[in-house]
């Protein structure tokens with residue numbers, strides 16, 4: 001196939017990957033902006049390289065005319081979670097979406113691959129709009145923990161290095177490492193609630209400080225310098241206490257002050 005043809009075939013897949021990364025990253029941001037724990041930690045994606053497509057077609061005996069149907073991971077999105085429990089949450093979230101349709105699911109957590117590979121895969125149909133109209137394409141979504149991802153990345157590199165024929169002593173090490181990853185994920189799950197609480201508190205502080213600084217910036221326009229300096233000093237004092245309750249109270253007080261100034265502005269403009 002000519003290079004130009006490959007490009008036109010793979011272009012909609014590029015678009016799908018880009019759109020889906022934006023959408024999943026937005027879910028993560030929405031959680032953070034609303035002081036909620038995000039089951040999504042990281043999102044990445046890629047369109048399969050032509051050499052990898054050709055290699056897979058050869059390995060699976062897929063003819064050129066069946067490529068887009070039979071090679072289901074031309075477009076791939078990877079969602080990384082902190083904890084194993086988050087994987088189910090993300091999969092459920094994907095099942096509920098109206099902008100994609102599930103074709104199939106593979107649970108390599110319950111059915112660990114012989115290599116030791118663990119991950120949750122969904123193949124979805126996702127529509128993209130191109131100059132030639134809309135096109136529904138297949139995307140493989142892989143959901144796994146950071147630890148699973150570490151193992152899979154290393155194993156993938158070794159598969160490449162040894163051309164799929166990893167020597168037994170390296171295989172043994174990989175198998176031990178896969179077991180260690182299982183127990184690492186389990187250990188982390190035990191303290192999941194504590195870690196989630198800590199992360200939500202830290203995000204709440206980030207959001208509160210952002211809101212307070214916005215208020216202070218606006219007050220510089222509306223109020224006199226001396227008053228704002230006093231407010232700023234008070235903010236620094238409270239911030240140093242690292243007490244979220246005090247920060248929240250301070251933010252509410254600033255809300256009220258800002259509301260007062262807004263009311264004054266309205267009165268002046270009438």
Ligand code: 0O2
Pocket residue numbers: 048052056072073106113115116117121151152153155156
């Ligand atoms: P790449 O380079 O990531 O694109 P098959 O390749 O026949 O096993 P199939 O039937 O397409 O795979 O589906 P499957 O098993 O769900 O695998 C699809 C993808 O999952 C693979 O794509 C890998 O990304 C990942 N994967 C599956 N098994 C393993 C494994 O044992 N080790 C690692 N590291 N990754 C795995 P590609 O095309 O193989 O690779």
